[in-house]
Amino acid sequence: AQSVTQLDSQVPVFxxxxxxxxxxxxSSVSVYLFWYVQYPNQGLQLLLKYLSGSTLVKxxxxxxxEFNKSQTSFHLRKPSVHISDTAEYFCAVSGPYNQGGKLIFxxxxxxxxxx
Amino acid sequence: GAVVSQHPSWVICKSGTSVKIECRSLDFQxxxxxxxxxxxxxxxxxxxxxxxxxxxxxxxxxEKDKFLINHASLTLSTLTVTSAHPxxxxxxxxxxxxxxxxxxxxxxxxxxxxx
Numbered sequence: 309a310q311s312v313t314q315l316d317s318q319v320p321v322f323x324x325x326x327x328x329x330x331x332x333x334x335s336s337v338s339v340y341l342f343w344y345v346q347y348p349n350q351g352l353q354l355l356l357k358y359l360s361g362s363t364l365v366k367x368x369x370x371x372x373x374e375f376n377k378s379q380t381s382f383h384l385r386k387p388s389v390h391i392s393d394t395a396e397y398f399c400a401v402s403g404p405y406n407q408g409g410k411l412i413f414x415x416x417x418x419x420x421x422x423x
Numbered sequence: 424g425a426v427v428s429q430h431p432s433w434v435i436c437k438s439g440t441s442v443k444i445e446c447r448s449l450d451f452q453x454x455x456x457x458x459x460x461x462x463x464x465x466x467x468x469x470x471x472x473x474x475x476x477x478x479x480x481x482x483x484x485x486e487k488d489k490f491l492i493n494h495a496s497l498t499l500s501t502l503t504v505t506s507a508h509p510x511x512x513x514x515x516x517x518x519x520x521x522x523x524x525x526x527x528x529x530x531x532x533x534x535x536x537x538x
Contacts, residue, residue: 342526351429351516351529352467398466402527410457411518411527413466 310335310401314414322422323391329384329417331399341382342400342411343373352398358382369393394421425451427519429530436507436537444502444533446517452497453519457527458490461514473500473517507537 315330333339340359344352356367363375373384382399399414426449436442446456454475459467471492472480479492489511491503500519504511514534518527 344529349514349532349534351427351531352518353529354526357526410469410472411467412469415466 310339310412312399312401312412312414314397314399314417316417317415318418318420320420320422321389324388326387327385327389327393327419329397329399329419331382331384331414333380333382333399333401335380335401340402341373341375342402343367343371343382343384344398344400345369346396346398346416348395355384355397389419389421391421391423393419395419425519425528427453427517427528427530429517429533431533432531433534434536436535438508438537439506441503441505442507442535444504444515444517444535446500446502446519446530448498448519448528451519453500454497456494456500456517456519458492458500458502459516459518461516461532463514467516470502475500504535507535509537511535512537 311334313332321327342357343355345355346352355371356365356373358365358375366372371386373382375382397417400411402411428447428449430445456473458470460470461467469482470485473492473494475494475497481487494500514532516532517530520527
């Protein structure tokens, strides 16, 4: 079975500061990893994904994440955040044998960017 | 990119009535779609996997007779909440994937309020 743990439920940060949202996963098989962002009352938008290859993945809106197999982590980072980055962020995992895009989500991290 | 459209965006219904939510893949064919439920300030929980032309696969604890899923075509899946009660009030989100293990595209979600 697979599981995802997002270590911080809330992350407050000032505008233009760097931020890291932490995600750890548990799986007995190789996985695909994703970060999604959700704005209030909206669906999810993909920020980035790791399927294979380079462990450093760059996504949209200046976000990047690094896949660390030994630590089973996939932390999301941004060097300088904006007010508009305020949203809920979800880390998710999909196994290679999962049907289509069946995703297991973490609990979510609420990023709050303050001026 | 692939677009998934969900309708309606929000709906209010009386207790005891049924509500249908549609999920359409607008520019690709989705043999598999997924339905998630999200409670306020919580993560997404997979309810069921919707397979075109066959019965849906429900996750443990999800009532099949309460949440009817139909996937009649490669571009449309519907979720019907039957005999809705206030505890069914939630945010329902669908997703669809192009191929196994890769990115899932999400609809914008449906806010259901049962009064």
